[in-house]
Amino acid sequence: MNKEKISANNINVHYGDKQALFDINMKMNEKEVTALIGPSGCGKSTFLRCINRMNDVIDICKISGNITVDGHNIYSKDTKVERLRENIGMVFQKPNPFPKSIFENVAYGPRIHGTALDKTDLEEVVVNSLKRAAIFDEVKDRMHESGTSLSGGQQQRLCIARAISVNPDIILMDEPCSALDPIATAKIEDLMGELSKDFTIVIVTHSMQQAARVSKKTGFFHMGYLIEVGPTEVIFSNPENQKTQDYITGRFG
Amino acid sequence: MSDHIVSAYDDQLNLINTNLIKLGGLVESQLKNAIKSLSDKDTSLADQVVNDDNKIDDLEKEIHELIYKIIAMRQPIAIDLRTVLSAVTIAKDLERMGDHATNIAKRAADLKIYMPDSPIAEIASMASEVQLSITKVLDAYVAKSGELALEVWDKDIVIDKSYVTIYKHLLRTMSKKPETIPGCSQLLAIAKNIERIGDYVQNIAEDIHFIVKGEVLIREASNEDDWETLE
Amino acid sequence: MTRVNNDNRLAKRLNAEKRFQFYCISAIAFSLIFVVILFINIFSSGYSAFYKTVIEVDFDVTQIDEDIATLTDLEIRKLDIFRLSKKTIYSLYPDLDDRKSKKMLIKIFSIEYEDEIKSHLIKNKKNLSNIETILLTASDDVDQVKKGNYPRELSEDRRRIKDIQLSFYDDLEERGKVKYIFNIPFLTRGDSREPELAGVGGSLLGSFFTIITVLILSFPIGILSAIYLQEFAKSNRITDFIEININNLAAVPSIVFGLLGLGIILNVFEFPRSTPLVGGMVLALLTLPRIIIPTRAALRAVPPSIREGALAVGATKMQTVMHHVVPLAMPGALTGTIIGLAQALGETAPLLLIGMVAFVVDVPSSPLDASASLPVQVYLWAESAERGYVEKTSATIMLLLLFLILMNLTAVIIRRKFETKW
Numbered sequence: 001m002n003k004e005k006i007s008a009n010n011i012n013v014h015y016g017d018k019q020a021l022f023d024i025n026m027k028m029n030e031k032e033v034t035a036l037i038g039p040s041g042c043g044k045s046t047f048l049r050c051i052n053r054m055n056d057v058i059d060i061c062k063i064s065g066n067i068t069v070d071g072h073n074i075y076s077k078d079t080k081v082e083r084l085r086e087n088i089g090m091v092f093q094k095p096n097p098f099p100k101s102i103f104e105n106v107a108y109g110p111r112i113h114g115t116a117l118d119k120t121d122l123e124e125v126v127v128n129s130l131k132r133a134a135i136f137d138e139v140k141d142r143m144h145e146s147g148t149s150l151s152g153g154q155q156q157r158l159c160i161a162r163a164i165s166v167n168p169d170i171i172l173m174d175e176p177c178s179a180l181d182p183i184a185t186a187k188i189e190d191l192m193g194e195l196s197k198d199f200t201i202v203i204v205t206h207s208m209q210q211a212a213r214v215s216k217k218t219g220f221f222h223m224g225y226l227i228e229v230g231p232t233e234v235i236f237s238n239p240e241n242q243k244t245q246d247y248i249t250g251r252f253g
Numbered sequence: 254m255s256d257h258i259v260s261a262y263d264d265q266l267n268l269i270n271t272n273l274i275k276l277g278g279l280v281e282s283q284l285k286n287a288i289k290s291l292s293d294k295d296t297s298l299a300d301q302v303v304n305d306d307n308k309i310d311d312l313e314k315e316i317h318e319l320i321y322k323i324i325a326m327r328q329p330i331a332i333d334l335r336t337v338l339s340a341v342t343i344a345k346d347l348e349r350m351g352d353h354a355t356n357i358a359k360r361a362a363d364l365k366i367y368m369p370d371s372p373i374a375e376i377a378s379m380a381s382e383v384q385l386s387i388t389k390v391l392d393a394y395v396a397k398s399g400e401l402a403l404e405v406w407d408k409d410i411v412i413d414k415s416y417v418t419i420y421k422h423l424l425r426t427m428s429k430k431p432e433t434i435p436g437c438s439q440l441l442a443i444a445k446n447i448e449r450i451g452d453y454v455q456n457i458a459e460d461i462h463f464i465v466k467g468e469v470l471i472r473e474a475s476n477e478d479d480w481e482t483l484e
Numbered sequence: 485m486t487r488v489n490n491d492n493r494l495a496k497r498l499n500a501e502k503r504f505q506f507y508c509i510s511a512i513a514f515s516l517i518f519v520v521i522l523f524i525n526i527f528s529s530g531y532s533a534f535y536k537t538v539i540e541v542d543f544d545v546t547q548i549d550e551d552i553a554t555l556t557d558l559e560i561r562k563l564d565i566f567r568l569s570k571k572t573i574y575s576l577y578p579d580l581d582d583r584k585s586k587k588m589l590i591k592i593f594s595i596e597y598e599d600e601i602k603s604h605l606i607k608n609k610k611n612l613s614n615i616e617t618i619l620l621t622a623s624d625d626v627d628q629v630k631k632g633n634y635p636r637e638l639s640e641d642r643r644r645i646k647d648i649q650l651s652f653y654d655d656l657e658e659r660g661k662v663k664y665i666f667n668i669p670f671l672t673r674g675d676s677r678e679p680e681l682a683g684v685g686g687s688l689l690g691s692f693f694t695i696i697t698v699l700i701l702s703f704p705i706g707i708l709s710a711i712y713l714q715e716f717a718k719s720n721r722i723t724d725f726i727e728i729n730i731n732n733l734a735a736v737p738s739i740v741f742g743l744l745g746l747g748i749i750l751n752v753f754e755f756p757r758s759t760p761l762v763g764g765m766v767l768a769l770l771t772l773p774r775i776i777i778p779t780r781a782a783l784r785a786v787p788p789s790i791r792e793g794a795l796a797v798g799a800t801k802m803q804t805v806m807h808h809v810v811p812l813a814m815p816g817a818l819t820g821t822i823i824g825l826a827q828a829l830g831e832t833a834p835l836l837l838i839g840m841v842a843f844v845v846d847v848p849s850s851p852l853d854a855s856a857s858l859p860v861q862v863y864l865w866a867e868s869a870e871r872g873y874v875e876k877t878s879a880t881i882m883l884l885l886l887f888l889i890l891m892n893l894t895a896v897i898i899r900r901k902f903e904t905k906w
Contacts, residue, residue, distance in 0.1 A: 052796065054792065054795065054796065057791075057792075057795065059718075059719070082798045082799070082800055083798070084798075085795065085796060085797065085798040086797075086798040089796065089797070090792075090796035092789065092792060092793070092796075094789060096789040096790060096792065096793040097793070098790065098793060098794070098808060099790075099812065108794075108797060108799075108807075109797040109798065112797075112798070112799055112803055112807075113798060159793070162793075162797060163796070163797070165797075166797065166798060208330075209328065212330070236330055236331060237330070237331055237334070237467070238331060238332075238467035239331065245331050245332060246254070246255060248330055248331055249257070249329070249330060249331055249332060249333050250257050250258055250259065250262070251254065251255045251256065251257055251258065252255060252258065
């Protein structure tokens with residue numbers, strides 16, 4: 001049993017007057033994949049974005065409660081949000097590489113954080129990130145072409161390379177495969193298995209089969225509440241809550 | 254439990270259910286007829302039972318086809334997966350039960366052998382207990398009732414005890430009157446068939462419980478004391 | 485039965501569509517015809533301004549005492565060859581005696597003949613032959629006669645050119661002494677009382693300096709304001725107020741800005757009047773909203789996914805905006821800027837108010853010298869009586885249109901070249 005990496009405590013989120021998350025308490029363990037499932041609008045993406053404070057950019061979004069990473073509260077006053085996001089990477093639903101070269105896409109993070117010592121070091125970081133994201137072989141001959149010239153699946157792996165270029169501990173994935181075809185999806189799921197040896201991964205997914213395949217632990221959200229959380233095998237074979245069972249067997253959406 | 258959003262999924266599940274119950278009904282009537290042919294010494298009824306065994310085999314095959322299809326098309330999980338996988342074993346168990354009923358009929362058809370009446374009556378009584386269990390287990394399946402399944406499961410001990418009693422009775426008869434040995438050994442075999450049917454009913458009850466509760470029933474070690482006193 | 489009805493209705497719908505397309509194409513054709521007529525009109529009346537009539541004379545260099553080759557340009561300018569120049573002209577008709585006729589002969593040349601001879605000497609001082617053939621600019625009347633605009637058939641007392649001058653002209657024409665050459669001074673010299681000598685060079689540079697000033701003042705302020713308002717400013721009453729005001733400013737008549745320039749920049753701050761600097765300042769105010777509005781639109785058009793991608797990697801707000809959003813918005817911003825500048829190029833009313841309308845002969849050498857601008861020059865010449873200014877007015881309009889087209893083309897090219905797929 002891996003030790004705890006992220007702990008969400010009494011998280012309540014409001015968008016203006018509307019409450020989106022009600023008293024969420026959930027722990028995620030290090031170096032394993034945790035999945036968040038639930039129907040549309042249930043708050044799972046909102047919760048994911050709380051972990052790297054991406055909700056801060058939305059003016060009307062108010063968050064109460066706290067989230068600790070390695071014991072430190074990320075919502076405390078002295079947390080530097082840019083350092084936080086250096087440590088927690090994010091991959092989005094629609095692949096969004098920068099309209100710059102493939103090299104620049106991956107080099108941008110280390111550049112602004114100053115983590116590479118010199119030009120050779122930077123090149124090494126970029127190549128390693130691309131290798132770990134299982135895309136280096138496909139792009140090694142066209143590093144200076146635009147990131148947007150790749151296929152959907154390749155773009156998404158490029159985004160993963162970009163996320164890991166700054167050496168985070170945690171990677172958040174918001175429905176990373178929903179815009180991809182089955183083969184590209186399978187490649188990313190395979191990659192997740194490899195990455196989870198070194199990174200803590202939290203993934204939001206619409207596909208229950210995907211959650212069952214890739215994750216060790218699963219949380220089921222519904223209408224802003226965390227209905228049930230537990231080991232994936234239990235959730236998908238014999239969940240405790242009737243709502244959970246109804247959702248995963250397709251009895252309501 | 255509410256319906257699946259995709260109603261065709263429910264239609265497919267219901268089709269499997271209906272066919273399983275139909276199979277159960279066939280087995281019920283096979284057993285009833287086999288015992289009747291024994292009690293009434295009715296060889297033509299016994300022959301009918303032997304022939305009707307094909308229907309059971311065919312229906313079991315059909316149910317298998319339906320199950321493969323639903324697994325491929327619907328990828329069932331959780332309670333649906335348990336339901337569908339258990340349907341495989343339940344169908345198999347019912348088919349075996351049918352085979353045992355056929356065996357009983359085959360033995361009952363052999364009129365040349367004299368079989369004493371009193372053990373036959375005991376056997377018929379045990380058989381009717383088993384028949385009740387079969388009916389109850391099929392009800393439990395339809396109602397998806399864990400409690401009913403549990404009742405059937407508990408009853409198996411009673412049936413086992415009846416078997417032991419009949420066994421002892423037949424042994425005594427055979428040792429007292431050696432000319433009854435051919436007949437009694439057939440009766441012994443028939444009793445064993447019925448006891449095996451009872452075991453299969455118990456299996457089905459376990460499957461139903463697993464479907465509903467997700468837990469496996471564990472059988473405690475049976476009390477073998479009764480075998481000690483053979484006198 | 486219903487099927488037939490549907491076919492009828494379909495036919496009606498298709499016909500309506502065809503009619504609509506016809507109306508649209510007619511509207512476009514209608515406007516295009518007007519544009520073509522306009523262009524033809526301007527071109528036909530303006531092209532002749534790029535040519536001027538000159539008359540060939542033979543100048544006897546040996547009549548000058550000094551050795552030209554050794555003199556500096558300034559010394560050549562200071563030579564007194566007034567009489568010599570006149571003699572040169574008289575030598576076209578050696579038998580001409582009476583003073584009046586001689587005076588008439590001189591008058592068929594432009595007033596600057598002495599200076600033109602000196603310019604020729606300066607230009608060729610290294611290799612002068614004894615007799616130099618010099619082309620002297622003809623007077624405005626002769627120029628217009630050559631160009632076919634002069635009403636020769638009127639009786640002498642009703643026109644300025646005299647019969648004797650016409651006979652000189654016809655004779656010289658026959659003798660092959662009248663040439664029609666490309667009028668470079670039109671582009672390089674400033675305005676003049678003499679139409680044949682008037683040039684657009686002063687207002688050309690005036691416009692150039694004005695636009696440069698506008699660019700330097702309005703581009704940074706406009707772009708930075710747009711970036712701040714769009715990306716950083718919190719959405720509240722104050723920013724709404726600012727946005728409304730910027731939109732309204734874009735609709736304010738340009739002459740109002742001229743009043744502002746007159747009242748404050750000239751009268752209160754006492755900047756030099758009539759200069760491109762002040763003109764540029766006034767027009768910069770005018771151009772600011774025209775830069776801010778399209779730049780904000782271009783910034784808005786950058787998809788939020790780019791911003792999220794940058795933020796998620798740990799970029800600050802400033803880094804996200806400057807490294808990612810602004811480069812993507814630049815084509816739109818630049819296009820807006822160039823179009824704003826093109827509009828400023830054509831502004832006349834505010835420049836009139838701050839005085840860039842004076843008659844200025846010298847070509848400005850910096851934004852601090854008084855000058856006119858191209859559209860103001862058009863206005864000035866359009867008001868003049870002389871026939872010679874008509875072609876020059878149209879020629880100036882042609883130049884103005886040329887620059888507007890070039891600037892708009894640049895905007896289109898920039899847009900095409902830098903549009904990225906995101």
